[in-house]
Amino acid sequence: MASDIEKILRPVDNPAPDFPAKFMTLSSGEKLVIRQITREEIPMLLPHVEPLLHVDRDYYDIVAARVYAELLGYYRHRVQDEYVLIAQINGELVAIVNGRRLNPEIGMSYHTLSLRRGLRVGAHAFAAKMEYHFDIMNQKEVLIVAESPNGFRRWMIEYQLEKRFNIAHELGGVPSWSLTRQLYEKAKGSLIVGARPVPDELLKKAMDEILPPKDPPRPPKDLFASKRSKCDATMPAGSLSSHCCCEGGKNNA
Numbered sequence: 001m002a003s004d005i006e007k008i009l010r011p012v013d014n015p016a017p018d019f020p021a022k023f024m025t026l027s028s029g030e031k032l033v034i035r036q037i038t039r040e041e042i043p044m045l046l047p048h049v050e051p052l053l054h055v056d057r058d059y060y061d062i063v064a065a066r067v068y069a070e071l072l073g074y075y076r077h078r079v080q081d082e083y084v085l086i087a088q089i090n091g092e093l094v095a096i097v098n099g100r101r102l103n104p105e106i107g108m109s110y111h112t113l114s115l116r117r118g119l120r121v122g123a124h125a126f127a128a129k130m131e132y133h134f135d136i137m138n139q140k141e142v143l144i145v146a147e148s149p150n151g152f153r154r155w156m157i158e159y160q161l162e163k164r165f166n167i168a169h170e171l172g173g174v175p176s177w178s179l180t181r182q183l184y185e186k187a188k189g190s191l192i193v194g195a196r197p198v199p200d201e202l203l204k205k206a207m208d209e210i211l212p213p214k215d216p217p218r219p220p221k222d223l224f225a226s227k228r229s230k231c232d233a234t235m236p237a238g239s240l241s242s243h244c245c246c247e248g249g250k251n252n253a
């Protein structure tokens with residue numbers, strides 16, 4: 001009986017080609033590998049997303065809550081035609097992106113979550129998912145929204161997305177923006193970079209294990225905004241207080 005109901009509840013994914021892994025060198029000199037993960041690997045991501053539910057800075061909380069649900073939706077077969085890509089440095093998990101196919105021609109971008117700040121790993125991971133929609137799945141446009149000002153700068157401004165305000169996006173029903181094939185082609189080589197195939201050793205390191213992020217955004221130790229601002233890592237150089245309220249005075253993002 002239960003398995004009969006499960007057959008009704010579980011959507012049958014439409015076939016789609018896999019995203020071929022790619023790599024690039026970051027400004028730090030480190031090599032970033034971006035690859036698709038399987039359902040079986042989802043439980044390895046969840047413990048690194050959950051702590052971000054408590055980071056209100058830069059809207060990590062709402063994005064993490066939604067990403068957590070989307071990852072579970074994929075793992076437990078409760079979403080249609082979703083995919084998940086991850087970005088790794090030496091095996092370390094540094095970004096997660098996901099989305100789904102709305103229909104054969106239109107892609108629905110879900111989320112981008114950067115777990116290591118300051119290296120544009122989120123931007124590269126987002127670019128990889130656009131590459132997946134256009135070059136690999138041959139779609140015509142991708143519907144996109146941003147929950148944070150950083151997201152807005154990275155997607156709407158950098159790609160000069162077109163408004164599709166007549167279409168409610170799946171993320172909260174807010175007005176959509178669109179990356180068209182024309183805009184995508186324009187971004188290739190500047191915003192969208194990377195090479196294939198990934199050298200064997202690099203790929204093996206990424207496939208072997210998903211290592212925890214070393215310096216992820218952390219919740220502030222002190223919830224009072226006035227005290228938190230004293231150790232805001234994004235304040236002008238030299239203005240950080242010596243009485244930081246966050247652990248090690250380092251990363252309270």
Ligand SMILES: CC(C)(COP(=O)(O)OP(=O)(O)OC[C@H]1O[C@@H](n2cnc3c(N)ncnc32)[C@H](O)[C@@H]1OP(=O)(O)O)[C@@H](O)C(=O)NCCC(=O)NCCS
Pocket residue numbers: 058059060063111112113114115116117118119120121122123124145146147148150151152154233234253
């Ligand atoms: C939006 C996002 C994916 C972009 O990732 P990214 O390309 O790796 O960029 P970063 O997050 O490192 O940096 C974004 C901005 O934050 C600031 N920043 C850089 N290093 C930082 C640090 N260590 N701590 C805090 N802020 C930092 C900079 O202003 C930077 O912008 P710039 O590089 O254009 O000057 C990422 O900020 C993120 O995951 N945000 C929370 C979730 C979210 O909003 N996702 C997008 C939903 S639409």
